[in-house]
Amino acid sequence: MLNTNFPTFKARRVNHMRRIFCVSLAGLSMMLIPTVHAQSSTNSAPAVAEQTVAAATTETALPNAGESLSAQRERGENLITGWNTTQNKEEGVKLLEAAIEKGDRRSLIILGRLYMDGQFLKRDHRRALDLFQRAAKNGDFEGVEALGETLMWDAKTPADRREAERLLNLAGTGGRGSAWTTLAYGALYDKLSSAANANYNTYVEKARALGDAQIEIVEAERLLYRASRRPNPSAAIASLEKAASGGNSEAIKYLVKLYRDGNGYNVKRNLAKARAYLKKYGTKLSSETQQQQAFLLQAAVARSSTEFSKLAHTARARTDFTSTDFQRQLYQSNQNFSIYLAQDKLREKNLYKGPLNGRATTRTMASLRDVCKTLVWKGNCDKKILSDRSLAAIIAN
Structure with a gap:
């Protein structure tokens, strides 16, 4: 019977979604704060749309005098997400749209991601696509990817x-090697059309040509789990060792993790x-990464x-x-230590009153579930509360 550590489609998708949603919302998603609800006040403006969940602030969609485009962009995004300000989505969208009209390419990506994701604005892939394609015409292919x-x-369908x-393909042709890596993943897990699935080797070659380090992990996983439907772990290790010898940091970390945790x-x-x-291979890593990997090995025991x-x-x-990312690796290295850190974090906030023992006791699980309900980015808490994703969301705030 296949172990739950097998890199199923669901697990693969989680990793990809986490990687692509990398605007400043990623930091916000980890914050442990109560969910914002609409409030009424004699001084507040009426709700401007069903997505607006807080009264309007004194800020407006008009740029401040002398405000830079980057400051305007940040203020617009913060108004949409409610980060360090009272949430006003309509005003925030107006600010970002005004920045776009002034030629701010980054605002195209940020607003497009907000529409694509659907956490703070109603999901609208058509609108997101329009914004991303405008950015692509200006040479920025992050959004279309x-x-x-x-x-x-x-x-x-x-x-x-x-x-x-x-x-x-548009993003890959535009120079984003990670897009070819994503296509390789898609081909490996039968997520593309039959014709595209057959192009796995082509995608690998193109990703390598653009220097995307992650492609070596795709190839290793193909050999570990899917090579001609018959796994070949020896070939996978040899492939990773070759990449590691060439200084591929992703391959080095994957090798260490593979034997640190097993699969x-x-x-x-x-x-x-x-x-x-x-x-x-550690000398080929940055000193910070070396220290991180050494700590994870220390935590494992x-x-x-x-x-x-x-x-x-x-x-x-x-x-x-x-x-x-670090907290998720820590969970995979030593689940009990990760639970201990979560217990400690919740006790500091007076949200857990049990012992610090690293055990998934009834009291611990109840506290974890309660806290997950308060996360702004609820998608970070899996239905299975005791997971690397959920614990990382609770600890890393």
């Missing part, structure tokens, strides 16, 4: 798949091998509450402690 990726993983392929399928956890890989307490002090001092 993001929409193509979203359509690829969510495709329900052949037309969706064709449009995803069109947008990703629950055809590679067993082997901390000695993980340490050996870090020692062999912690077992007692006393060890967790000492390790937590070191973890909180790390500059990447609030990184979602």
Whole structure:
């Protein structure tokens, strides 16, 4: 029976969605604050649309005197999301649209992502596509790639798949190697048309030609799980070692992680091998990344509450402690330590009164569920509350 660590389509999609939604909302998504509800006041303006959930602020859609385009863009986005201000989506959209009219390309991407995602504005892929294609005409293909990726993983019809392929090919031709990597993933997991699925090798070559490091992970996963429907872990390791020798940081981290955690399928956890890989290839990583990988290996062997307490002090001092990616890796390395950090975080906020033991007790699970309901970006909490995604959302705030 296949272990749940197998990189299923659902897991693959989660990783991709997390990677593409990288505007400043990513930081906001981690904040533990109560959900904002509409309020009425004798001094407040009437609701301007069903999406407006707070009374209007004194800010208006008019740019401030001497305000730069970047400041106007940031203010518009903050009004839409309610970040550090009272939420007013209509005014925020007007500010971004005004910045776009002045030629601000970044506002095209930010507003397009907000329409594409549908968390703060009503999802509108047509509007997002229009904005992204305008940006592409100006040489910025980030948006068309993001929409193509979203359509690829969510495709329900052949037309969706064709449009995803069109947008990703457009982005790849525009110089974004990650778009070719996404197409390779799509071909690997049968998310494209039959003709496009057959182009896997072409996508790999194009991604490599543009230097996208992630493509080596796609190829390794093909060999680990899907090579001719018969896995070949030895070939996968050899492929990763070759890429690691060439300085591919993604391949180095993947090798360390593969043996640090195991994959629950055809590679067993082997901390000695993980340490050996870090020692062999670590000098090719940045000093910060080396330290992060060393810490994750240290965390992997912690077992007692006393060890967790000492390790937590070191973890909180790390500059990447609030990184979602780091917290997710920490969960995969040592689930109990991740639970301990969540318990500690919630106790600081008086949201958990149980012991700090790293165990998924009834009291712990109840507190985790309650807190997940308050996250602005609720998508970060899986239905399965005890997951790397949910714990990372709670800890990294």
